[in-house]
Amino acid sequence: MPLDYRAAVLHAPRTPLAVERVVAGELPRDGVLVRIKAAGLCHTDLEVIEGGLRYPMPIVLGHEAAGIVEAAGAEARGVAVGDHVILSWNPHCGHCFYCDRDLPILCETYLAHGPKALAFDGGTRVRRADGGGLGQLMFLGAFAEYALVAAEQAIPVPKEMPFDRASLIGCGVMTGVGAALNVAAIGYGDTVMVIGCGAVGLSAVQGARLAGAGEIIAVDLDPAKLDLAGRVGATMGLDARRDDVVAAARRAGGGRGADVVIEAAGSPASFRLSVEAVRPGGEVIWLGKTDVDSEVPFRWGALMAEKRIRRSSYGGARPARDFPMLARAYLDGRLKLDELITRRIGLDEINDGFAALKAGAAVRSVIVF
Ligand SMILES: [Zn+2]
Ligand SMILES: [Zn+2]
DSSP, X not given: OXXXXXXXXXXSTTSOOEEEEEEXXXXXXTEEEEEEXXXXXXXXXXXXXXXXXXXXXXXXXXXXXXXXXXXXXXXXXXXXXTOEXXXXXXXXXXXXXXXXXXXXXXXXXXXHXXXXXXXXXXXXXXXXXXXXXXXXXXXXXXXXXXXXXXXXXXXXXXXXXXXHHHHHIIIIIHHHHHIIIIISOOOTTOOEEEEOOSXXXXXXXXXXXXXXXXXXXXXXXXXXXXXXXXXXXXXXXXXXXXXXXXXXXXXXXXXXXXXXXXXXXXXXXHHHHHHHHEEEEEXXXXXXXXXXXXXXXXXXXXXTTTOXXXXXXXXXXXXXXXXXHHHHHHHTTSSOOGGGEEEEEOGGGHHHHHHHHHTXXXXXXXXXX
């Protein structure tokens, strides 16, 4: 008897998600069945809903989740039934051009099958109750009671880690903390600016603190988010509408600008601001995204002085190494995650949750099962 369960399905861009019963496929020999316990509403899901990121429909969204392994295939390695796991959306083959160059985020199998909403092996793991096809976002489809994923996507973490906070590590926290710890070269005492204080930006603030930054300047348009940034480690908060952000970066950075700027707002204005605020020779990390077809203008003079600009998708994630480390940092009190959860909701409230995210009224809404 195939397993059927409830999932939030997007049938077309700019329409509400429909919570409906779907049917699981076969458990692959190298796969695991995960009972989802918590799933965060990330901005990337919203971009798919809004049509800024194009995927085949219908599709089960959700890619930031934690749960319990309920079944494991005979060849599933590194994870066992009963394990509490955080899910990774970046499986990689380990032997392609990019995997050989230590860039799993560009793995050719990952990039070939991800945009088609397929499983990592090119198959499908879920279908509609009437037998129709159904994709899963980013090899997960985690706005659902269950997900069938590759074993390497399910990373065991300590059982005392609460699921709602664990789920955030799977995308937003990994992306933000990882940008500071894995991607940027933050030196002890450096001046770091973080533009945008959603879940990713608040995590980047914490990554900068863990990396030993001196001044950590948070920039946002919302005083409540700047207040949160202060609670997780920012030493200064700037309102991008009211304050002269570039002048403040120069002052804090010895007249030159910030050593590192991490952009986590995802607007043309914030991309432009990031290269103005960094010092000559400094480093800009872009985490935010805007519509894939939009143009982003820059002032050429701001780019002249040997600045390094990197776009990063997942904070240089090595999930098997980083997820347990981040969970341990939370349990030891060094990583603050309670502050990132604005509210906990049921699966049926998912459309309200995305409305709040779009309105900027929530850092993270987390679906709890
Ligand atoms: Zn995400
Ligand atoms: Zn590969």
